[in-house]
């Protein structure tokens with residue numbers, strides 16, 4: 001068992017005690033994703049930070065979630081919103097210090113909240129000392145072995161070493177200028193050029209990350225979300241990829257790809273699991289893994305690898321009953337053999353916000369540009385997002401809520417081009433607007449920007465729409481019909497319903513377009529995605545996504561009921 005002492009001399013906080021149910025905490029936890037730059041600004045510079053996060057932890061405890069997943073808080077030049085890390089064992093000065101991180105962990109613990117942080121192991125920032133040393137040392141530098149430096153193809157090495165593409169558009173290789181000023185080798189970056197890929201077959205990389213894991217586990221984090229997990233291993237020899245004629249990073253369509261979901265990646269996670277298992281209190285790994293089939297995803301969740309995975313097929317599917325039922329059944333069936341609980345999720349810092357997505361004609365989001373440009377009907381989107389929240393939180397397993405989802409924030413699709421920061425926008429020459437629209441700072445209170453995110457008069461790093469005055473946490477707390485009040489009721493019921501966490505799902509016969517299931521004797525959930533109203537009979541309604549008349553569930557409405 002490990003324990004550790006923090007910088008300020010305190011003992012690392014003890015994990016939140018078990019709830020006594022005998023179920024490991026992560027098997028049914030609802031985790032709230034904090035994107036720290038946009039959550040709350042504690043020092044008044046227009047950027048969110050850890051002091052801001054700390055001050056709002058009671059809000060999260062009141063909301064009723066079980067814990068937080070904090071998007072990267074490490075030092076970073078912010079070329080990709082913090083997913084370009086220049087030091088894995090420190091805190092970005094914009095966010096605070098390690099002592100602030102310790103304070104967040106301590107306060108979260110005191111409120112009974114678990115904390116998962118975001119590890120970004122596939123790549124570093126191009127400003128990481130490892131990469132700077134690799135560049136400065138020239139062609140023969142041993143430091144280059146941590147990354148993928150290769151000579152180019154063509155007579156003068158002017159062509160990239162292979163045909164791999166970057167997630168943000170364009171080739172996955174950039175050419176360096178050697179210290180003597182000559183055009184030199186190329187390095188691999190599956191994401192932005194500012195994010196060089198690490199070579200995970202390199203022993204030093206493995207050893208250094210063991211230390212990173214221990215560093216954060218010793219400080220008391222409950223787990224790590226593993227960013228871009230399937231990217232971490234590459235096929236030996238780096239052969240060309242066959243993208244099937246579509247030069248887009250659609251990893252869900254890729255089989256036998258040389259830089260995605262390569263079998264050797266699992267060796268890394270086995271090594272990590274062995275480290276996590278030496279700690280007390282169930283420290284967990286959550287995979288970010290968009291792969292081609294549920295069977296391939298299941299491999300990441302074998303008992304000696306990761307604990308859970310973000311459920312992308314569920315997140316990305318359309319607002320359509322058959323598709324939803326299929327993805328729910330497929331998920332449960334593919335996870336059952338390993339005894340792994342599923343997670344359910346509607347959105348994240350990479351996705352279109354549900355209120356917008358469900359208000360468009362295209363309600364699926366298999367690729368970030370799906371539905372882009374369609375004008376959303378936000379009233380319809382909100383109605384569906386409320387029903388979608390009820391469905392998600394009624395399913396067995398864990399769930400993720402992305403900050404602002406509980407307020408029903410829409411995407412901000414009309415941010416001026418000059419404020420956009422996503423490398424997706426910049427690298428695609430504007431063809432993809434990217435993800436800034438779901439990262440606009442949260443509205444906390446008041447009637448005009450910055451809505452309590454920053455002190456009055458301070459402009460947040462992305463501008464908030466004036467129309468958000470009705471969507472502040474303050475306004476919604478006072479309104480029993482708000483999205484926030486709905487999330488709070490659902491989370492409270494979820495916690496207080498005896499036996500819910502431990503029961504599976506059984507479908508009831510239902511009309512076309514209607515999802516109707518029981519969770520044992522604990523709860524029944526009905527969601528009407530059909531064009532016709534559905535009668536609920538004599539059942540007792542515990543909560544519904546809009547108020548119901550005469551026991552009838554209209555289109556795009558959901559209800560939780562007692563099991564009659």
Ligand code: GLC
Nearest residue numbers: 080083120191227228349350
């Ligand atoms: C993950 C992150 C995303 C980031 C990418 C590269 O998909 O969620 O925000 O851009 O990895 O690190």
